Amino acid sequence: MDCALDNGVVGIEAQCGGACLCSTCHCYVEAPWFGRLPSMIDDExxxxxxxxxxxxxxxxxxxxxxxxxxxxxxxHIPERQWNQ
Ligand code: FES
Known part of the structure; x- marks a missing residue:
């Protein structure tokens, strides 16, 4: 999220500032990187x-x-987020 914000990526708003409360930072992670990510916490x-x-x-x-x-x-950013 910070990388996206720092680089002006359209569609990542991060309204809650990374507190895992808003979902405006939703993205799709391609393989093989998705499998390298740590497990999700319950809130996510x-x-x-x-x-x-x-x-x-x-x-x-x-x-x-x-x-x-x-x-x-x-x-990738969900269409709904960059098409607003
Ligand atoms: S920035 Fe709000 S859930 Fe990620």
Whole structure:
């Protein structure tokens, strides 16, 4: 989320500032990086389940902390977020 905000990525609003409360940082993480991410916390799972556009590779970007293992990560922003 911080990387997206720092680089002006359209569609990542992060209204709650990364507190896992808003889901405006929703993204889709491509393989193989999705499998390298740490497990979701309960709050993240709870928020995602209410999104109409949730997919099996959905994550809240505020809960994805960039490490060397994620070098080259590819994510996509749900259309609803960049089409507003
Ligand atoms: S910034 Fe609000 S849930 Fe991620």
């Amino acid at each position: 799972q709870a928020l995602l389940q209410y999104l109409d556009d949730c997919r099996s590779n959905s994550r809240l970007s505020c809960q994805v902390f960039i490490t060397e293992a994620l070098d080259g990560i590819v994510v």
